[in-house]
Amino acid sequence: MDVASGGRMLPRRHVLVANGRVTAVSATPVQAPSGALTVDGPGVLSGGFVDTHVHGRRGFDVMRPGDVESLSLDLLSQGVTGFLPTVVAAPADDLSAALSAARGNPRGARVLGIHAEGPFLSPDQPGMFPPDAFRDYDRALWRDLQAAAASPICLMTVAAERLTPAQLAELQADGITLSLGHTNASYEEALAAFDAGVTRVTHAYNAMRGFHHRDPGAVGALLDQGDLDAELILDGLHVARASARILAATRTAGRVVLIxxxxxPAGCLDGDYAWAGRRLRVSGDAVRLSSGRLAGSALTLDAAVRRAVDWLDVSPAVALRMASEAPRTSIGLDPGGLQTGEVADLVLLDPQLRPRMTLVGGVVRWRRMRPKHCANAPSGAD
Ligand SMILES: [Zn+2]
Structure with a gap:
């Protein structure tokens, strides 16, 4: 079994897990003490995936109280061991209810905090959201929401041009990582936001002022600043391959964050659904408004990793880092992964990078099962 760590692939390693932590990553076989778990291949072992921008899936909706628990179980099959349930701009009572119920299942992926996508966003770049729930910065509202949240809000998407540097500093003082998004910021405004402590960009290219050679906009500012963490939706629809490659080429190592x-409605049968006050149509891999505009994605994080290898010409180890270590460091966590002593939140993947087994805290929480009717071929069969 190979081990992906820090963007490098370590061939043929033996990994032991005990008491919830990685206790050995060795090139030679190690004797497992009693109570220890030997993690073995074939395939690749990686730090567990972390989805820092996920609103729901298979009918589970972060905005519906109680659904985060089900979502935390569902995400295991993507190799996700931790995530940030992502709430959207909504009436204060709805937001408060969603935040106060945002708890994971103890047998599921960890809730590492909450991503608030809004409500301090720009009506000029609403994406799929109805902009009437967007609002100007409101300290009292923000305090109420933070107090209501079952897990701390640790990441916030802001249209930073609508906040003063002092307001941005207030949010940072609350321990929030700030991410520029749903923004109409000019190049200069975006740079000012980065100077004021915004370290991240939400779904790069989408819902922000695009690049023009005389008006580089927020996209130009992002491409010009390689040390910002950039979320990327690699579903093959939100960002063209060339744009994804340009983004990756401009990042310093570990600054592409797959989301x-x-x-x-993602993962549901093709058809019409309602979410966030909008009617959405699922068709294959796409979720769209009736206008044809993309409305979030139906992507899974493991599929994003595979597309990163395919589209970005990066090694599997680098692609895996984009879904495991990079999301963690982008929100101020340690990189986690395959270091001795780290918490054993891990995903074992087959050679095609499809998840086979997901461990949370050293416990196998999900395993890909062979369907019962698929018997082994009799020996001697082709
Ligand atoms: Zn979103």
């Missing part, structure tokens, strides 16, 4: 931005 799904998946919405509750």
């Amino acid at each position: 799904t931005d998946s919405v509750p």
Whole structure:
């Protein structure tokens, strides 16, 4: 079994897990003490995936109290061991109810905090959201929401041009990582936001002022600043391959953060659904408004990793880092992964990078099962 760590692939390693932590990553076989778990291949072992931008999936909706628990179980099959349930701009009572119920299942992926996508966003760049729920910065509202949240809000998407540097500093002082998004910021305004402590960009290219050679906009500012963490929706629809490659080429190592931005109808049968006050149509891999505009994605994080290898010409180890270590460091966590002593939140993947087994805290929480009717071929069969 190979081990992906820090963007490098370590061939043929033996990994032991005990008491919830990685206790050995060795090139030679190690004797497992009693109580220890030997993690073995074939395939690749990686730090567990972390989805920092996910609204729901298979009918589970982060905005519906109680659904985060089900979502935390559902995400395991993507190799996700931790996530940020992502709430959207909504009336204060709805937001408060969603935040106060945002708890994971103890047998599921961890809730590492909450991503608030809004409500301090720009009506000029609403994406799929009805902009009437967007609002100007409101300290009292923000305090109420933070107090209501079952898990701390640790990441916030803001249209930073609508906040003063002092307001941005207030949010940072609350321990929030700020991410520029749903923004109409000019190049200069975006740079000012980065100077004021915004370290991240939400779904790069989408819902922000695009690049023009005389008006580089927020996209130009992002491409010009390689040390910002950039969310990327690699579903093959939100960002063209060339644009994804340009983004990756401009990042310093570990600054591409794969996300799904998946919405509750993702993973459901093709058809019409309602979410966030909008009618959404699922068709194949796409979720769209009736206008044809993309409305979040139906992506899974493991599929994003595979597309990163395909589209970005990066090694599997680098692609895996984009879904495991990079999301963690982008929100101020340690990189996690395959270091001795780290918490054993891990995903074992087959050679095609499809998840086979997901461990949370050293416990196998999901395993890909062979359907019962698929018996092994009799020996001697072709
Ligand atoms: Zn979103």
